[in-house]
Amino acid sequence: MIDHISVSVSDPAASKAFYEAALAPLGYRVVMEFGPVTALGGPMPGAPEDAPVPPDLWLTPTKDPTPCHIAVSASSAEQVDAFHRAALAAGGTDNGGPGERAHYHPGYYAAFVRDPDGHNLEAVFHGAGGGE
Template identity: 40%
Template structure:
């Protein structure tokens, strides 16, 4: 399952208003964010759709996808398999307390340089 997808937008304020309006009939709502940096929309089933600003410092990649897995072991296995398949390490497996007290993840860059994450956020 997809945990979240983040895309780069050229005008964060304009895109925020657009998605608020476009998502309204779907009952998707703004969940959290940081003015001038990013906004996250709750799109159901624990999934988020995020927009981020290019800002003064461009984001790492124009597209980021986080896959929600069932265990820390799956995060570890994904990381190893991705590296063996040719990915570049972009964050070893481990806790991410800045994302939440039970958040465990890894990050790799795929062959096109996109940031791909495997994560679990245990309750």
């Protein structure tokens, strides 16, 4: 299991604003900041509501980031839809609207958005159409 990941960003303030807004529908929020470095985290599945939120997505500044693909879990198709709307409203570019991608596996429901640096940000729910 991956514990956390760092994503290189060219404009830390713009990326922080984008990720904070885009991932809010999934329960993500800023949990740590060290100068221009920001760490976001979301609720752990099955954890009590008052449990600490671990920082699992770190935004680190760099001059010329290489785009990557980041997939974040959603707990419902509705969360995926809300993520897509929020990410577009925050300035993201559509890279695949919400819908089932049965070619990955039945019930794979996802949406894709490019962030300000061109990273492909995905929200995915693995239970759509398969007996949510």
